Amino acid sequence: MAKIIAIANQKGGVGKTTTAINLCAALGETQRRVLLIDLDPQGNATTGAGVDKNAHELTTCDVLLSSCQTKEAIVSPEHVKFDVMPSNADLTAAEVHLMSIDGRERRLAEALKQVEADYDYIYIDCPPALNVLTLNAFVAANGVLIPMQCEYYALEGLSSLLQTIKQVQGSVNPRLAIEGILRTMFDGRNKLGHEVSNQLIEHFESRVYRTIIPRNIRLAEAPSFGQPIVYYDKSSRGSIAYLALAGEIIRREMATASARNAAQTQTESSPPGEVPRPDGESDGVEASTDGKAPVEPLPSDTVGRGDKPVESSSQEAPTVS
Numbered sequence: 303m304a305k306i307i308a309i310a311n312q313k314g315g316v317g318k319t320t321t322a323i324n325l326c327a328a329l330g331e332t333q334r335r336v337l338l339i340d341l342d343p344q345g346n347a348t349t350g351a352g353v354d355k356n357a358h359e360l361t362t363c364d365v366l367l368s369s370c371q372t373k374e375a376i377v378s379p380e381h382v383k384f385d386v387m388p389s390n391a392d393l394t395a396a397e398v399h400l401m402s403i404d405g406r407e408r409r410l411a412e413a414l415k416q417v418e419a420d421y422d423y424i425y426i427d428c429p430p431a432l433n434v435l436t437l438n439a440f441v442a443a444n445g446v447l448i449p450m451q452c453e454y455y456a457l458e459g460l461s462s463l464l465q466t467i468k469q470v471q472g473s474v475n476p477r478l479a480i481e482g483i484l485r486t487m488f489d490g491r492n493k494l495g496h497e498v499s500n501q502l503i504e505h506f507e508s509r510v511y512r513t514i515i516p517r518n519i520r521l522a523e524a525p526s527f528g529q530p531i532v533y534y535d536k537s538s539r540g541s542i543a544y545l546a547l548a549g550e551i552i553r554r555e556m557a558t559a560s561a562r563n564a565a566q567t568q569t570e571s572s573p574p575g576e577v578p579r580p581d582g583e584s585d586g587v588e589a590s591t592d593g594k595a596p597v598e599p600l601p602s603d604t605v606g607r608g609d610k611p612v613e614s615s616s617q618e619a620p621t622v623s
């Protein structure tokens with residue numbers, strides 16, 4: 303069953319779409335089955351993945367309005383290793399329509415039931431607003447990945463985002479969690495960047511991804527070629543960082559799964575009354591046990607806690623295919 307993650311931050315231009323496209327591509331390279339849902343009427347995730355946003359009759363809009371089967375609105379572009387549910391300006395019309403529909407916030411969740419067994423990961427690229435579209439993503443998702451730019455106004459608006467997540471958790475979707483905080487467009491030369499990064503770690507602790515996405519011109523160029531960075535320039539710092547992020551996500555997942563299994567085994571073998579103690583997260587898991595491509599170790603300069611951001615451009619990209 304797919305893990306469904308909403309990539310959200312109502313702040314505009316923080317790297318939501320860039321993360322959605324490049325993380326899906328990086329996970330696709332590890333042979334995970336991945337679907338990218340474009341839930342933004344701007345359609346940037348669609349074009350950035352190399353899909354013509356006006357060439358497809360069926361889009362996320364039709365899925366939300368239940369005017370087609372979910373599968374019918376999914377395309378499998380030949381040049382990438384993930385599927386895309388495209389979007390375009392029609393989605394604005396869907397948003398207006400949804401306002402008069404009962405259960406409007408559950409439309410995407412209901413629709414994804416038709417396809418969640420077909421994927422390992424489903425990422426939803428949200429618009430820069432806490433509107434009914436983003437709400438649909440939060441109701442459908444297991445977790446929220448929050449991209450944050452480490453700059454002065456970064457934390458502004460974060461409390462309303464967290465409040466919305468909490469409200470959804472407390473009502474329609476108790477399983478919704480903060481999956482991770484991702485530091486994006488990081489400039490290691492900027493003192494303020496380090497300060498904001500440290501504040502994020504203080505507040506969110508281990509929920510801040512160790513991988514930092516650097517500011518990298520190749521990441522900004524890639525969408526105009528309709529290519530994820532792993533294909534546009536695999537050895538760029540941006541590509542290395544997103545491959546590292548995919549590795550970190552897979553490792554986290556494997557550590558959680560093995561902790562769950564250990565707890566389960568312990569529960570089954572423990573005498574009644576004994577409390578099982580799950581193993582802690584291990585960062586040393588390098589081999590996949592699920593038949594998928596193994597995960598390479600993170601390049602040392604793409605991990606950090608604010609004190610060690612991505613700096614070097616001389617690293618080779620990890621081979622994950």
Ligand SMILES: Nc1ncnc2c1ncn2[C@@H]1O[C@H](COP(=O)(O)OP(=O)(O)OP(=O)(O)O)[C@@H](O)[C@H]1O
Nearest residue numbers: 314315316317318319320430487516517518521522
């Ligand atoms: N790490 C990076 N380095 C350099 N440029 C980047 C990086 N990440 C994103 N950009 C550029 O910054 C701009 C905003 O990024 P992006 O579209 O991913 O943000 P967004 O949060 O999805 O925006 P919106 O809120 O409008 O949906 C884009 O032009 C993108 O190419």
Ligand SMILES: [Mg+2]
Nearest residue numbers: 318319342346
């Ligand atoms: Mg976007």
